[in-house]
Amino acid sequence: MKIATVATGGIGGFLAVRLTEAGHQVATIARGRHLAAIRADGLKLSAHDGEHLVAPWMATDDTGEVGAVDAIIFGVKCSGLEAAAELCRPMLGDDTIVIPFLNGVEASDRLAQILPERNVGNGVAFISTTIAEPGLISQTGEFNRFVFAERDSTPSGRVDALRAAINDAGSVAPPTDDIxxxxxxxxxxxxxxxxxxxxxxxxxxxxxxxxxxxxxxxxxxxxxxxxxxxxxxxxxxxxxxxxxxxxxxxxxxxxxxxxxxxxxxxxxxxxxxxxxxxxxxxxxxxxxxxxxxxxxxxxxxxxxxxxxx
Missing domain, CATH: 1.10.1040.10 (N-(1-d-carboxylethyl)-l-norvaline Dehydrogenase; domain 2)
Incomplete structure (x- = not known):
């Protein structure tokens, strides 16, 4: 799959490493010193199962360079949602799904007011991660569970594909009938x-x-x-x-x-x-x-x- 992480913070960075290791093409959207470190030395993850280092398919702050992707993992601070949503537009194809992993319960509705609703899903992450330093994601604890679906929780092939990718990458993405x-x-x-x-x-x-x-x-x-x-x-x-x-x-x-x-x-x-x-x-x-x-x-x-x- 072609997947973008917007942005490549704790959740996006964790999944970017795991999915890249599993053979997927991941575009890591970042900025400043974090982006410079990823470009220079790769994206690192310090996790419960050891140290990981990958060279993502792309590392950029210009989403226009990426083109359409299959899925966007959307993990930003709630206050940054509007600006980050605009960054997603150049990467949307007709069947691209944007999965928000934000605190609170309003992210999907807020995204659907900015992006085409057909491109917006809904999700919740159970993981403790942070950017420890530029280019390095640190995980606390072993749990890493990602639950997501279409906004109305109906089954879909694009959700199944992303769920399979995350499960195959060693994380846990169970199905749900009520997101x-x-x-x-x-x-x-x-x-x-x-x-x-x-x-x-x-x-x-x-x-x-x-x-x-x-x-x-x-x-x-x-x-x-x-x-x-x-x-x-x-x-x-x-x-x-x-x-x-x-x-x-x-x-x-x-x-x-x-x-x-x-x-x-x-x-x-x-x-x-x-x-x-x-x-x-x-x-x-x-x-x-x-x-x-x-x-x-x-x-x-x-x-x-x-x-x-």
């Missing part, structure tokens, strides 16, 4: 992990050791799950209990990317996480006071500045 359920099941967890670890400047271990933080976490879970159900998402009745049980098994030092970005003074995706729960709940006639409070507390840092102290 919205998959997306919201993760969002129920992530909204709480993000909200509490960033809002309280703490770790999962701190949450488990504190009754007030544990209660706050579980309230966020309940608010987000209630919103999903109100919007017609077929979340399991047990999703709140299942999410809390899963959270108790997470590594104690773990924090959400939101907390890490806050510490480093980077822009935050809070408008698309806690802020989205608050905003969408208000539109649906629901109350989400804890998500709204987390959003209010983090909003001063949404454009990127480190908190005092």
């Amino acid at each position: 919205e359920r998959e997306l919201w099941t993760k969002f129920v967890l992530f909204s709480a992990v993000s909200g509490v670890t960033a809002g309280a400047r703490c770790t999962i271990g701190d949450i488990m050791a504190s009754q007030p933080l544990s209660a706050t976490f579980q309230t966020i879970v309940a608010e987000t799950a209630a919103l999903g159900r109100k919007r017609g998402v077929a979340l399991p009745d047990s999703v709140e209990a299942d999410t809390w049980a899963f959270a108790q098994g997470l590594p104690a030092p773990m924090r959400a990317s939101t907390a890490v970005d806050l510490e480093h003074g980077n822009p935050l995706e809070v408008d698309w996480i806690s802020g989205a729960v608050a905003r969408l709940s208000a539109e649906a006639g629901l109350a989400a006071p804890v998500n709204a409070t987390i959003h209010a507390l983090l909003s001063p840092f949404s454009a990127g500045k480190a908190p005092r102290g």
